Amino acid sequence: MNLPTSLAKMPDPKQYVSLRDAETPLFAGIDVGGTNIKIGLVDCQGRTLAYHTIPTEAERGPEDAAERMGAGVGQVIKQAGAAEQDVVHVGLATPGPLDLSTGMLLTPGNLPDWWNFPIRDRVSQHCRRPVRYANDANAAAYGEYWSGAGSEFHSMVLLTLGTGVGGGIVVGDTLIEGAHGCGSECGHVLIDSSPDARRDSLDKAGSLEAYCGAYAVVGRTNDALDAGRPSSLTEVRAEREITPLDVSNAAEAGDSLAREIVLETARYLALGIITLIHTIDPDSVVLGGAMTFGGAGHPLGEEFLQQLRDEVRPRLLHSLQEVLQIDFAQLGGDAGYIGAAGLARLEYLQKNTTDR
Amino acid sequence: MNLPTSLAKMPDPKQYVSLRDAETPLFAGIDVGGTNIKIGLVDCQGRTLAYHTIPTEAERGPEDAAERMGAGVGQVIKQAGAAEQDVVHVGLATPGPLDLSTGMLLTPGNLPDWWNFPIRDRVSQHCRRPVRYANDANAAAYGEYWSGAGSEFHSMVLLTLGTGVGGGIVVGDTLIEGAHGCGSECGHVLIDSSPDARRDSLDKAGSLEAYCGAYAVVGRTNDALDAGRPSSLTEVRAEREITPLDVSNAAEAGDSLAREIVLETARYLALGIITLIHTIDPDSVVLGGAMTFGGAGHPLGEEFLQQLRDEVRPRLLHSLQEVLQIDFAQLGGDAGYIGAAGLARLEYLQKNTTDR
Incomplete structure (x- = not known):
């Protein structure tokens, strides 16, 4: 997609x-x-x-x-x-x-x-x-951490919401890349353990990606339409496959099913973020990628973000509720190359420290 | 308890x-x-x-x-x-x-x-x-990492199974203590998002601890007995409150409900571990604490561990399935003071490196 x-x-x-x-x-x-x-x-x-x-x-x-x-x-x-x-x-x-x-x-x-x-x-x-x-998602996380939404923080979790859900976790100078290159695979955090959990592109049941990836948002929309829910998207679907942009546009235009799908996405995403916060307790959680419904400064994007914060906050450990920080990424499509350069710099500095 | x-x-x-x-x-x-x-x-x-x-x-x-x-x-x-x-x-x-x-x-x-x-x-x-x-759970994790079950690895996640479920995550010289002292709170990873999810001691719904803490194991046993499941534990409960040791002993003696509770604990724990592995991708996951059903070398403990591995493996990203490493902790009750000493050593070394 x-x-x-x-x-x-x-x-x-x-x-x-x-x-x-x-x-x-x-x-x-x-x-x-x-x-x-x-x-x-x-x-x-x-x-x-x-x-x-x-x-x-x-x-x-x-x-x-x-x-x-x-x-x-x-x-x-x-x-x-x-x-x-x-x-x-x-x-x-x-x-x-x-x-x-x-x-x-x-x-x-x-x-x-x-x-x-x-x-x-x-x-x-x-x-x-x-x-x-x-890994590109990890590099993007390091980019946001180094010179974007995380630049004032010591630790940050980036979630990239796109076709799939990717991620990157940075704590100080440590980027969690994993022992086998699979660290920060935040899209594979489990959020649903029920027998009828949705499956992601790798056929894994109940993962965050299975609910919040672009194909999942479209899938949930199609399911609701199949169930007979009224929506302006019915007309779209009569002509071609629905895209995430269709859902986003319909939600903006006030379509109630589309709005429900967007806010439901925030609720699912919240479950993953609660787990990530209790695992890492980062200074900030940052959301990037195309599936942020317009992102910063855009009414639907801001509503999505507010819903997300409202869902996450009450389910956190008490001492984390007041310090909750979830924001949009700032570097857009530049995060990857900037982060790759930043990681090169980090490696350069570490080598020079070790060698002296 | x-x-x-x-x-x-x-x-x-x-x-x-x-x-x-x-x-x-x-x-x-x-x-x-x-x-x-x-x-x-x-x-x-x-x-x-x-x-x-x-x-x-x-x-x-x-x-x-x-x-x-x-x-x-x-x-x-x-x-x-x-x-x-x-x-x-x-x-x-x-x-x-x-x-x-x-x-x-x-x-x-x-x-x-x-x-x-x-x-x-x-x-x-x-x-x-x-x-x-x-934090004591974090110190114990560092102890196991430094000179116990994790001593040959670069990264490790420790889960301490006791009254509650604690944890500690170590990646190289980085112990994930969190921006607000709540890092590695692995007991608060969500494993159940259903409306009737069990609640933990902090009244949080669906957390790993709500299913795998000692009180949760006893609670699940009581629920099964209330539902009329036959078990030798019925007699115990007629006299006093059931303890995790009762469940463990009954399982060893072949009581089928008690065995089911133990293996079900492994299934719940697996859900949390799958999430932690995809988040951190550590070299090893290590289990410590009293709720390991006898632990290493003990038939029930080994069966519990095997069940856990069997539940986790197929749900991991493909490249992680063959390298899965879940083991019991090695330092027992000494992990805490050894880890605290190890963290003191790390701070001492870092200060001396920075100061020179």
Whole structure:
């Protein structure tokens, strides 16, 4: 399912900083998606100096893409007028599953021609720099933590609401990537243990994703329509498959079923967030991705967020109720490359600390 | 509810190391419980050199106890024949809730006369050393991680099954203590979102603790007996209230309801563990506490563990199924003071790294 980006209605937060004001060393971040590869040059504070996007053209294979990533990094360096030697480390984010220890991209669903490719080392070779490799949801979380919605906090949980539900957990300098690359898989938190629980794209029953992923929102809508609930969406469905944007638009227009579906999504999401808060007790929970019903500043998005807070608060441990912090992400689609660059910086700093 | 320690049937793992073989510096660990305060002197590898226990005598108040903790630390140093200057830092674990930033013990249920006491600084004064303060479940987790069931791993989740369900999460040098002292509260992971979900001691519906705490196991047993299920426990209940040990003993003796309750506990616990594994993806999940039905080497305990693994495995992300590691804790009641000492060591090392 393709999510129309307009559903997110995210402002583009990219505000370039000039090289004159940047703090060196600099870091390049690469975020590989199914359609585009985003490449940014980022300074020591997470500010973007230059940005460039290239089509993924996945069918040309990963070797070709790795070569183009190397060229793209060269291009953002040139674009920013930076010196080659100021860019010391590169961050690379891709969809999972991946093997962080070997730097292998394993079997990503949306990149079938790229399976089992040693992407970290190949990109490193083309960039002529060490590469810090990460899962894209984790990189996005680190990006928001470093220079977005989490930048004033010590710890943060990011939930990315899209086709699926992804996540990233950061506590201080520790990004929870997991012993087997499956840390922060917040979409697989269980929220329903009943025998008739919904199933997610991996056929797992009762997961957060099975209720809050884009396909789940559409699925719940279809179920309600099948049950004969009146809605303006009946007409839409007579012509084509319903999309999350249809649900969002109908809710905005006052369709009561659509509104119910949106607020029900908040109730399901709340169950996952309650569990995550009691597990991590982060300073803040941050919501990103297209399925935020417009997000910050948008009436439906704000109502969704308020419903979520209202559902979560009373079910928390007493001492957590007053300090509850749930907000929208701030970096939009830039979080991935900025976070990848941030992780590259972290690795660079840690290596330099250890080596001295 | 008091849990008879015999339910755990844990061997005492304390093997003293002599001062001659110990690695300096040394660390003292203090674990404050409702009945006893355990104090140990531990070397740089987590090995116990000397151990001493004093009655909590909570009614004498926290100031009196803090003074006796100071004397107790002096005693274990003397007992081990160590030099005062070799013991550089003290770790202190107490039940929560507590405020780590100020070192205040807040409102612990089992220490009503100790509420809002600045325990970290008072103990520090009496020990004449810096004190690293921690929640007891978190300290126990760090103890198991440092020198028990997790000692070969980089990351570990400990679940302590007792009257309630506690926990501790360690990833590398990061112990997830939370932004507000409520990190690793694994007993508050949600496992049941149905309207008739059981409630825990804090009246929260559907939490792991509401199904797997000692009172929950007894509650589920009583419910089954009320529903007319035949069981040898009917006779016990005619005379007095059923305890978890009764359920455990009846299960061992072949009582089918009691066996069902034990295996059902494993099924409920599995739901919480699936969520924790997808959130943290630790190298290992470790089970401690009295409610492990005999624990390692005991037929019922081993059956409980096997049932748990069988319930968890098929519901994990594919790449995690083969690497699943769930085991019993190894340090028994020593985990708390050893972990407190270990956290003191970590703080000592981090301070020394930062200061240089």
